[in-house]
Amino acid sequence: MILQSKFKNRDLLTLADYSGEEINLILDAAAELKEMKKNNIPTPYLQGKTLAMVFQKSSTRTRVSFEVGMYQLGGHAMFLSGSDLQLGRGETISDTAKVLSRFADGIMIRTYDQSDVEELAEHADIPVINGLTDQTHPCQILADLLTIREHKGRLAGLKLAYVGDGNNIAHSLLLGCSKVGMHVAVASPQGYMPDEKFVNLAKEACAQSGGRVEVLNDPVAAVADADAVVTDVWASMGQEEEFEQRAKVFAPYQVNSQLVAHAKADHIFLHCLPAHRGEEVTAEVIDGPRSVVWDEAENRLHVQKAILALLL
Secondary structure (H helix, E strand, O other): OOOHHHHOOOOEOOHHHOOHHHHHHHHHHHHHHHHHHHOOOOOOOOOOOEEEEEEOOOOOHHHHHHHHHHHHOOOEEEEEEOOOOHHHHOOOHHHHHHHHHHHOOEEEEEOOOHHHHHHHHHHOOOOEEEEEOOOOOHHHHHHHHHHHHHHHOOOOOOEEEEEOOOOHHHHHHHHHHHHOOOEEEEEOOOOOOOOHHHHHHHHHHHHHHOOEEEEEOOHHHHHOOOOEEEEOOOOOOOOHHHHHHHHHHHHHHOEOHHHHOOOOOOOEEEEOOOOOEOOOEOHHHHOOOOEOHHHHHHHHHHHHHHHHHHHO
C-alpha cells in the first residue's frame, strides 16, 4: 500500500489518463490483494470509508464486485439508482458531485455518456471511478489484463484480438493493451469500427510502449497468431432495437471454433459478460478449455479492490 501516495485522490475516468507503468502497478496491487484474500489475510485499508455507487445502467458484476470489494477492504458501499437520486428529477451533475463529496469518500458511476463522468469528476472533491460508459470501461479491461497476465505470465509482446462491435470494450482494450506494450488487433464491420479518437490515442501510446495497433474488417486476420481472443455482445445496453440489423452485420464476426483455429494453440478466450451463446460466441468456445471468462469475472473484484485501496 506504499503505492497509495502515487494514486491517492486520483480519478479513474479512462485508461488514457494512466501510464503503462501505473497500469502495471495497479495489476501488482490487485494480484497482492487476491493472494491475501486466498490466504484469509485481512485487508482493512478502507476502514470507515464509504463509496457512493451511482447506477444509471443495470449491472450484475459491477455492482456486486464493488460492493463486496468495499466490504472486504473494511469500508461500506452505498447503492444509488437513478431513481434514488435527485438527478432523476433534474438536479445537475455538478450539484450532485458537490453533495456526495460532503458525505462519501469516493464515487463509482455507471452511466451512458462519458461527459457525465467527466463532469462529475470536475466538480467532486473525492475520487470518481468510471464503472462503465457507452465510450469506455476501464475497470473491465484492467481485469482482462490481470487475467491475461496470470495465464500468460506477461503482457508486453503478446497479441490480443478483439472481434466485434467497436464499442466501449474495444476502446478500452485499445488504450489498455497499447499502454502495456501489447499488439492489439480489432476487427469490426464497416460502420461499426472503433472511434478514431481511441485508435489515435492507442497509436500514440504504442510509440512509447513498443506495442502495435491494427484496426481491420477481417476477423481472421485479426485473430491470426493471437495469444488472447476477446469479443462482446452485438447490441449493448440501449441498442436492443438495432439487434436484428446488427445480427445480420455481425454474423461473420462470430467467435467460433473455425475462427479461433487461427489463433495460437494455447490462446485464451475472454468475454466481459453477459454472453449470448450462439450469437457473438458459440458455446463450444466460451464453455471450452481455452475460455477464462470466470477467472476474468472474478478479477473484477481484485482489480477494483486495488483501485479503491489506492485511490481512496
